[in-house]
Amino acid sequence: MDNKELLNKLGGLEDHEIEKVSEEFPPLSDEDKSRIIQKCLDKTTDTDGAEGETVSGTEIYSRPKWYKFAATAAAIAIAAIGICGTVYLTRNMSDPSASDKQNQSTSAQGAAAGSYTITEHVKENEQTNTAVVTSAPVTTTTATEKPYVAYTTETSSTSSETTSSTTETTTETDVTTIDPLNTETTAAATEPATETHTETVTVKLPVGYWKSEEDGRERYWLFYHDGSGGKFHFAETGTGLSFTVDAEEDHAVFHFGSADESTKARITWYNSESFAIDWEETNSHELFEADPDEKIED
Amino acid sequence: MTDTEWADILRSSPKEAYGKLVECFGGLVYTIAADKLAGCASKDDIEDCVSDIFVEIFRSSDKYSPDNGNIKTFISTIAKRRAIDAFRQLSRKYSTTEYIDDPDCAPLPNSPDDTENEAEENILRGKLWEAVRSLGKPDSTIIVYQYYYGMTVADIASRLKMTAAAVQKRSLRARDKIKSLIGKGEENG
Numbered sequence: 001m002d003n004k005e006l007l008n009k010l011g012g013l014e015d016h017e018i019e020k021v022s023e024e025f026p027p028l029s030d031e032d033k034s035r036i037i038q039k040c041l042d043k044t045t046d047t048d049g050a051e052g053e054t055v056s057g058t059e060i061y062s063r064p065k066w067y068k069f070a071a072t073a074a075a076i077a078i079a080a081i082g083i084c085g086t087v088y089l090t091r092n093m094s095d096p097s098a099s100d101k102q103n104q105s106t107s108a109q110g111a112a113a114g115s116y117t118i119t120e121h122v123k124e125n126e127q128t129n130t131a132v133v134t135s136a137p138v139t140t141t142t143a144t145e146k147p148y149v150a151y152t153t154e155t156s157s158t159s160s161e162t163t164s165s166t167t168e169t170t171t172e173t174d175v176t177t178i179d180p181l182n183t184e185t186t187a188a189a190t191e192p193a194t195e196t197h198t199e200t201v202t203v204k205l206p207v208g209y210w211k212s213e214e215d216g217r218e219r220y221w222l223f224y225h226d227g228s229g230g231k232f233h234f235a236e237t238g239t240g241l242s243f244t245v246d247a248e249e250d251h252a253v254f255h256f257g258s259a260d261e262s263t264k265a266r267i268t269w270y271n272s273e274s275f276a277i278d279w280e281e282t283n284s285h286e287l288f289e290a291d292p293d294e295k296i297e298d
Numbered sequence: 299m300t301d302t303e304w305a306d307i308l309r310s311s312p313k314e315a316y317g318k319l320v321e322c323f324g325g326l327v328y329t330i331a332a333d334k335l336a337g338c339a340s341k342d343d344i345e346d347c348v349s350d351i352f353v354e355i356f357r358s359s360d361k362y363s364p365d366n367g368n369i370k371t372f373i374s375t376i377a378k379r380r381a382i383d384a385f386r387q388l389s390r391k392y393s394t395t396e397y398i399d400d401p402d403c404a405p406l407p408n409s410p411d412d413t414e415n416e417a418e419e420n421i422l423r424g425k426l427w428e429a430v431r432s433l434g435k436p437d438s439t440i441i442v443y444q445y446y447y448g449m450t451v452a453d454i455a456s457r458l459k460m461t462a463a464a465v466q467k468r469s470l471r472a473r474d475k476i477k478s479l480i481g482k483g484e485e486n487g
Contacts, residue, residue, distance in 0.1 A: 022328070032345070040353050
C-alpha cells in the first residue's frame, strides 16, 4: 500500500472524532467563512426574499378605459350576428317555395301500361293548388304512368262536411313525389276542394302488375287501371282470388272474393316501384315490387 | 450561547443567522461534509454542500426547539444527511463507478457481516490519526489539510503562510514518517 492509499483511510470517522478534528484542525479561514456566508445569502435570496424582506399589499392595475367600450361593442356585434343568422335560417327552412317537387322526371314507372291508354296529362301547380289539364298524346308505352290512383279526402275546418275527389291516372312523369298533400285534382271531374285551410289525406291505390312477398310466400298481383280492384294468385300454387278495393280516409279496404268480406289495410309508398301493405287483420307487413314480367294473366 | 439564544438567532434575519452559525459551527459542518465527500468532491463542491447545509438549517429553524436537544446535535444531523445526499449526487455526476474486473479497481468494501475486517480498518484508522498527531504541527496540519480536507498545496501554503515548495517537502517527509510509524506498529502489534 502506498502512502496515498494509506492516508486516504483517514476518513470515515465517528461523530465525536469529527468534532475533535474540526477543533484541532480548523478547516475554514476568515475568507472561506465570508464566501460561505455569501453563498448562503444568495441561495436564500433566490427563494425566500432578500435578507428577510416581506411582501405585502397589492399593486393596483389600471385598465385602459377603451377596453370596456371595445368589449361591449364586440359583444353586441356577436349577438346581432347570431340573431340575424337564426332569423335568416328559420325563414329559409319554412319557405315552401324552397322545396322542389315539380318538374322532376323519372326514367322508370311502376306499372306496365301496355294494356290501357292514357287519356289525360295533368300538371300540377303547387303554388295555387289547382290543376291545369293539358292534352296528351295517347300512348301504349310504359314510360310515363304513375303507379297508383290517388284518393284524397278533405276535411274542412269550418264545417263537419267532407268532400272527396277522384283523379284519373295520368301520364305525369313525376312519380317520385309521394306527398299526401298532392291532391291532383282535375277541373272537370271533381268538386272544388276546400280552401287551403282544410286538412287533406290521400290514399294511393296501386295500379298495374306487382309481386309481393310475405313470410316467404310470393304472390302476383294485378291492380286494375281504374283503381276499383284486381286479382292475385300465389306463385307456388297458382291459386288466388279477385278483389275489389275502396279508399277510406287514410286507408284502403279490400274485399277478397265477395263484397261481404272486408280487410282493412294501410298502403305505404317507398317509391314508384315499391310499396308495402300493412294488413290490419293479420297484423302483417307485405312488401310489393313492380313486376315487369306481368306474371299474372289479365 | 445557550440553545434558547440560538433558537432566537435562527428566527432572526438570514444575514445575522448565517454569520453566527458559520462562525461557530462552520468548521464542524465543513469537517462533516469533507468526511462524507472524501474522494469524490472538490473544494468547491464541499463549500457548496456546506452552504446548502446552513440554508437548510435556517429554513428548518421552526423545527428546532431547545427542549428537543442542543443546537449542535440539530446542526450535525442536518449536516450528515445533506452531505450523504451530496455524495450520492456527486457520485452519479462524476461517474465514480468502476468495473470490478479492472485491476486498478479499489477493493470491495467489507460486507455487513465482515466485522473482523471492519474492526481492522478501525484500528488502522486509529493508528493513522495517532501517527499524524505525533508529527506535530505544522506537519500534522499539512497532512490533515491535504489528505482529509482535500486542499491543494497552494491552499495549504497560503493558510500556513509557507511556500508551496516547503509544504510539498514537509508533506513528503511526513508521509514517509507515518508509513514507517504504521509499519513499526504492525511489527510490534
